[in-house]
Amino acid sequence: MAKMKITDIVERELNEFLPENGYELFMTEYVKEGKDWYLRIYVDKNEGSISIEDCEKISGFIGKRLDELDPIEKNYYLEVSSPGLDRPLIKDSDYVKYKGQIIDITLYKAIDGFKQYSGILQGLENEEIVISDEAGNEMRIPRELASSVRLAVIF
Numbered sequence: 001m002a003k004m005k006i007t008d009i010v011e012r013e014l015n016e017f018l019p020e021n022g023y024e025l026f027m028t029e030y031v032k033e034g035k036d037w038y039l040r041i042y043v044d045k046n047e048g049s050i051s052i053e054d055c056e057k058i059s060g061f062i063g064k065r066l067d068e069l070d071p072i073e074k075n076y077y078l079e080v081s082s083p084g085l086d087r088p089l090i091k092d093s094d095y096v097k098y099k100g101q102i103i104d105i106t107l108y109k110a111i112d113g114f115k116q117y118s119g120i121l122q123g124l125e126n127e128e129i130v131i132s133d134e135a136g137n138e139m140r141i142p143r144e145l146a147s148s149v150r151l152a153v154i155f
Contacts (some may be wrong), residue, residue, distance in 0.1 A: 006030040006072055010041060013065045014058075022046045023058065026083045027090060030076075037076040042083040050082035089149040095124035102152040105129060107145050117141065118152055 004012075007028040018025055026042040043050060043058055059080040066072065089095060089103065098121055105117045119131030119139060128140040129149060 004071075006039065009069065009071050010039065010062060010066070013069070014041070014062060017061055018043065018058070021057070023050075023054070026087070030072075037072075037074050038079060039072070039076050040079045040081070042081060044083065055080040055082075085153045086150045089121075089151070092124060095121065095129070098151060099123055102154060103129075103131065104148075104150050104152045105131070105141060105146050106148040107141070108147045109145060111141065111145070 007030055010028050010030075011025060014025055022045060024044045024046060026044050028042070029038075029040045031038055031040070041058065041062065043054070045054060059078060062080070063078055066078075086104075089098060101121050102118060103121045105119075107115045107117070109115070111117075117131065117139065119133055122130040122132055122138065124130070124143065125140075127143045129143055129146060130138060130140050132138045
């Protein structure tokens with residue numbers, strides 16, 4: 001039997017807890033940075049913003065479950081947080097959820113001499129990110145060319 005990835009185990013353990021408590025899993029990652037390992041869990045809230053108390057509640061639950069299961073051999077830091085105002089758009093459902101929002105796109109390779117674009121998200125169609133400007137002019141960017149797609153932070 002194949003060994004499960006740490007992130008799959010975490011997601012499985014959070015599968016019922018998060019929705020029952022009004023949260024949504026945004027993303028998990030288990031990464032090495034320098035000499036240290038980090039297990040990061042990014043969560044969203046169905047209503048309102050994620051608070052420190054929310055992070056503590058989720059951290060307490062998953063920390064206890066991981067202590068019981070003991071799937072991680074190395075020492076690691078557990079971090080639970082919100083994906084932030086400039087959250088990345090990763091899943092197809094993100095392009096539906098944030099339709100109409102202003103996004104920033106950074107490309108691996110320039111299109112028409114530019115590697116960065118901003119616009120109003122119209123959606124994801126045939127693996128192309130569709131954005132428009134305020135005048136309604138549409139642009140389509142192949143998803144595979146995008147190194148980063150994030151909600152724009154506008155003050």
